[in-house]
Amino acid sequence: MDYSSDYSGAGASIFAGIFLTFWLISLALGIISIAGMWKTFEKAGKPGWAALIPIYNIYVMIEIVGKPSIWLLWCIIPCVNFVFCIWVLNLMSKSYGKSEGFTVGLFFLGFIFWPILGFGDAKYLGPSAAEAQNPFGNNPFNNPNGPFNQPPSPPSQPQA
Numbered sequence: 305m306d307y308s309s310d311y312s313g314a315g316a317s318i319f320a321g322i323f324l325t326f327w328l329i330s331l332a333l334g335i336i337s338i339a340g341m342w343k344t345f346e347k348a349g350k351p352g353w354a355a356l357i358p359i360y361n362i363y364v365m366i367e368i369v370g371k372p373s374i375w376l377l378w379c380i381i382p383c384v385n386f387v388f389c390i391w392v393l394n395l396m397s398k399s400y401g402k403s404e405g406f407t408v409g410l411f412f413l414g415f416i417f418w419p420i421l422g423f424g425d426a427k428y429l430g431p432s433a434a435e436a437q438n439p440f441g442n443n444p445f446n447n448p449n450g451p452f453n454q455p456p457s458p459p460s461q462p463q464a
Contacts, residue, residue: 333415340415343422348399362392369395370431397421398432 341355345364354364359380366375369392378388390411397406400421409417420426 337415337418340418340420340422344396344400344418347422347426348428362389365392365396368428368431369399370433371395395432399429400426401429402426 338355341361342352345354345361345368346352348368350364350368355361359376362379363373363376366373366379371392375388375392379385379392390407393410394404394407397403397410402421406417406421410421
């Protein structure tokens with residue numbers, strides 16, 4: 305039995321070519337995503353270089369959308385982070401006047417939608433979180449103009 309290795313070199317070079325092509329495409333899409341995120345951060349008045357630092361970029365997004373800093377912890381904890389990261393992306397798209405469909409695009413096709421947000425005509429409208437819009441929260445008892453916080457009416461006089 306003759307086991308020649310004539311074919312093993314060809315298979316390895318094909319595999320290497322496919323791997324290199326995949327790696328180059330992934331690198332290009334990553335650079336495009338980071339450039340779009342960079343410009344998006346700059347539109348919000350944050351440093352663009354923050355898009356390069358893995359956990360700090362999440363912190364900057366949390367600041368842009370107006371959520372408290374504890375959300376960084378929620379975005380790092382496994383299983384919980386899935387919900388909170390999608391929530392941050394949703395608030396991010398709403399901070400630029402986009403809809404929930406844009407959030408789906410940011411999640412699944414970030415290499416397309418981050419450049420649209422950063423290089424497109426989207427304007428930063430301010431934090432979209434409810435706490436940032438209403439500093440008193442949604443609790444009617446905390447709102448000084450709410451119906452439960454009106455000054456007491458003067459006592460009525462008995463009829464004679």
